[in-house]
Amino acid sequence: MLWHTGKSFRHALCISPYLARDRSTRDGHRTRQPAFRRWALRVALAALVPMTGSPSSARDGASVSGPAAAPAPAESPQALIASLRSRILAAHSATFALESWCADHKLAGDPHLVAERIPVADKPLTAVQRARLAIGPDEPVRYRRVRLACGDRVLSEADNWYVPARLTPEMNATLDSTRTPFGRVVRPLAPVRDTVAVRAPDQRTDPGPDDPLFEIDAVLSTAAGEPFCEVVETYLGSALPRASR
Numbered sequence: 001m002l003w004h005t006g007k008s009f010r011h012a013l014c015i016s017p018y019l020a021r022d023r024s025t026r027d028g029h030r031t032r033q034p035a036f037r038r039w040a041l042r043v044a045l046a047a048l049v050p051m052t053g054s055p056s057s058a059r060d061g062a063s064v065s066g067p068a069a070a071p072a073p074a075e076s077p078q079a080l081i082a083s084l085r086s087r088i089l090a091a092h093s094a095t096f097a098l099e100s101w102c103a104d105h106k107l108a109g110d111p112h113l114v115a116e117r118i119p120v121a122d123k124p125l126t127a128v129q130r131a132r133l134a135i136g137p138d139e140p141v142r143y144r145r146v147r148l149a150c151g152d153r154v155l156s157e158a159d160n161w162y163v164p165a166r167l168t169p170e171m172n173a174t175l176d177s178t179r180t181p182f183g184r185v186v187r188p189l190a191p192v193r194d195t196v197a198v199r200a201p202d203q204r205t206d207p208g209p210d211d212p213l214f215e216i217d218a219v220l221s222t223a224a225g226e227p228f229c230e231v232v233e234t235y236l237g238s239a240l241p242r243a244s245r
Contacts, residue, residue: 085198085213087101088233092191093183093191094156094158094218094233095148098155098239099112099150102153102155107150107239108152113149113155113181115148115180115181115182116146116154117144117146123159124143132196133230135163141162142175144175146160148181154209155238155239157233158231158233160230160231162230190222191222192220193219193220194221198216198217208237210236211236213237213239213240214235216232216233217233218231
């Protein structure tokens with residue numbers, strides 16, 4: 001196989017008719033190539049080699065000619081924010097989307113999230129939220145506010161309302177007594193996430209670690225379509241790779 005581009009490829013095309021003429025037949029029998037034609041063909045092919053490099057160097061990714069490629073520029077904060085927002089919106093679990101983000105951007109040695117409970121007063125659901133969860137005014141609902149941390153970075157804060165009757169007793173016990181993120185606890189339900197709203201506050205050019213980047217309201221439902229949780233999440237500047245405390 002010839003490895004040619006540009007001008008050298010045009011030279012290679014010029015050889016093809018020459019090869020065709022050498023394979024002519026006479027009285028149904030193929031003729032032998034004259035010695036001078038075989039010699040001319042070897043000279044022509046040898047002349048192309050210095051211009052093209054070897055096939056093995058191309059397969060190994062080595063540069064044949066020209067300067068080395070410049071390193072890609074670092075992504076801007078706004079581009080990183082847009083990338084994080086897109087990842088969360090496309091996921092069925094914010095927990096696992098954040099853990100993959102933490103791992104991809106090496107935000108901590110261990111990318112697994114921890115849910116840090118924030119002791120706050122109970123925040124009742126509105127009538128609209130109860131309608132989204134398909135529950136009546138007297139259905140018990142539990143509320144918790146948490147920070148999701150990856151290493152020493154708090155990536156987001158969230159208000160979480162969930163219907164305990166739609167979770168297993170083991171799930172409720174884990175949520176009450178451990179720092180396991182909600183998304184990991186309810187994973188056996190194969191939750192489906194539906195976005196209710198996305199809000200983006202006025203942002204600084206280079207957000208600090210505690211600055212809000214955007215907010216997402218979402219409802220989680222089981223694989224069978226039964227809603228069991230509503231969350232309001234605020235993602236913070238610590239989620240950006242260059243942010244530091």
